Structures are given as structure tokens and as C-alpha cells.
Amino acid sequence: MTNTPLLPLLGLLGCLATLPVLAKLPAPSDEVTAKAAEAAAKTAHTGKVDGFKLCLAIDRVAGHYLAAAKRSGQAVTAPVETPACGDPGPFSWAPAEVKPPIEAAGAHSPAETAKAPPSSLTPAADLPAKK
Numbered sequence: 001m002t003n004t005p006l007l008p009l010l011g012l013l014g015c016l017a018t019l020p021v022l023a024k025l026p027a028p029s030d031e032v033t034a035k036a037a038e039a040a041a042k043t044a045h046t047g048k049v050d051g052f053k054l055c056l057a058i059d060r061v062a063g064h065y066l067a068a069a070k071r072s073g074q075a076v077t078a079p080v081e082t083p084a085c086g087d088p089g090p091f092s093w094a095p096a097e098v099k100p101p102i103e104a105a106g107a108h109s110p111a112e113t114a115k116a117p118p119s120s121l122t123p124a125a126d127l128p129a130k131k
Helices: 006-022 030-071
Strands: none
Touching: none
């Protein structure tokens, strides 16, 4: 085989093509974050509803099986007690309260207009000691 200059060129082009992947994405906005949190809550609620419907279906099938077994004269033991199916209720979304960062919350003392220069003419050695 002969070494062609095309192979290193293709390698270089491949490296250059992957550079955009390494670019840093901007942070998501508060609106996007809130929508993602709502979608996650909706998905979790859908899972709870699906579990509730599955529990009801299992209870129906077990009841039908026990009734059919009794009608046919088979010996039926008492079913195992299981917890009742809990209805998750309708979906309701209350977004979490967004707290502003400390700087925006006003936690720092307000800036005042300077009334005097920051230092005095009295040397620090002549000032009384601070306790």
C-alpha cells in the first residue's frame, strides 16, 4: 500500500468536526428549568396513576379467579391481605418558590452616599485602642 496524504487530512478534518461538541452550552433559563420540573412532576404522577390502575386490574382478576374457582367447586383458600390501592388523585402542580440570589435579595446593607472622607487626619497611633 502506498501512503497517501489524504489520510492525515481526513484525520485532521475529523478532529475539527468534533470541536463544536466541546463547546460549553449556556445555562438553562429559569423558565426552561421550571418547565422541566413540571414535566418531571407530571411524569411521576403518571407513573402513580399507572400503578393505581394496575393495582385495580390485579384486584379484579384475583376476584374473578376466586369467584370462578368457588363456582367450579375447587377448594379456595383465603386470599392474602394486601394494602388497598391508593388513588393518587388529579395532577396538580405548584411550582417551587424561586429565591433570588443573595445579592438580589437585598441582604447587604444599602449603599449610602459618602458624607465624609474614608480616613481622617488623625494618625492611627493617636486613636484610642478598640475593644
